[in-house]
Amino acid sequence: MLVCEKGMHSFIIEIVTVHHAGVYECVAKNRAGENRFTMRLDVLAQEALRPPTFVQKMLNTRALEGDTVRLECKVDASPPPQLFWKKDKDMLRIDPNRMSLYQDGSGRQCLLIDRVTKSDSGWYTLSAINEAGMSTCNARLDVGTRTTPAMKTAPPASKTLKLLSSLSHVPVLTVESPAQHTAPLYESEEL
Structure with missing residues (x-):
């Protein structure tokens, strides 16, 4: 024109x-x-705009206090999106002593939480936004209380035998098996 x-x-x-x-x-x-x-x-081909989509979603996770947890997903978008992590609808406050964010060029996103505590339990959401649109992905993290495993106890007699056999100044006890008495077996209706 x-x-x-x-x-x-x-x-x-x-x-x-x-x-x-x-x-x-x-x-x-x-x-x-x-x-x-x-x-x-010169005319350059315009990059095709693609809204963010999560090609691999985060999984709900259960952990015990003190464990390391990895919340991971993969997002595809063009151009690469801005990312926002939330916990229970509030922006996630990253504790640099326990939490790390990782991403690679393929769109893989990872939140790593070391030494989880009960307060880390909740819903985690990752929002990805670019000029073409927005998408979110979420997962639940449940953190249980770690209990010390109960000691297996053996019957008192076997404890005593183990204790006695572990003492070097006490002679080891040997238990002879009772004499085998064999008698013919008969079928009976009485019991």
């Missing part, structure tokens, strides 16, 4: 495609003469 406004001439291409690339020449003529200039137009 050619436009002339207040003596200013313009050549407008409304929707540029790669076919418009090339060298353009502008020629101005009047009775006094002519002038010209050339311009090169």
Whole structure:
């Protein structure tokens, strides 16, 4: 489209495609003469915009106090999205002594929490936003109380035998098996 406004001439291409690339020449003529200039137009293919989508979602996780937890997902978007982590609908406060965020060029996102506590329990949400849109992914983390395992106890007699056999100054006791008495077996209706 050619436009002339207040003596200013313009050549407008409304929707540029790669076919418009090339060298353009502008020629101005009047009775006094002519002038010209050339311009090169390069058209770069526009990156296709894709809203964020989670191709691998975070999984609900159960852990015990003191464990290390890894909340992991993978997001696909173009251009790469901005990421926002939340815990129970509030922005996640990263404790640098226990928490780390990792990401790689493939879109994999990871929140690593060392030495989890009961207060780490809750809903974790990752929001991904770019010019094309927004998407969220969430998972539940439940942290249980760690209890010390109960000691297995043996019957008192075997404890005593183990204790006695572990003492070097006490002679080891040997238990002889009772004499085997074999008698013929008979079938009986009585019991």
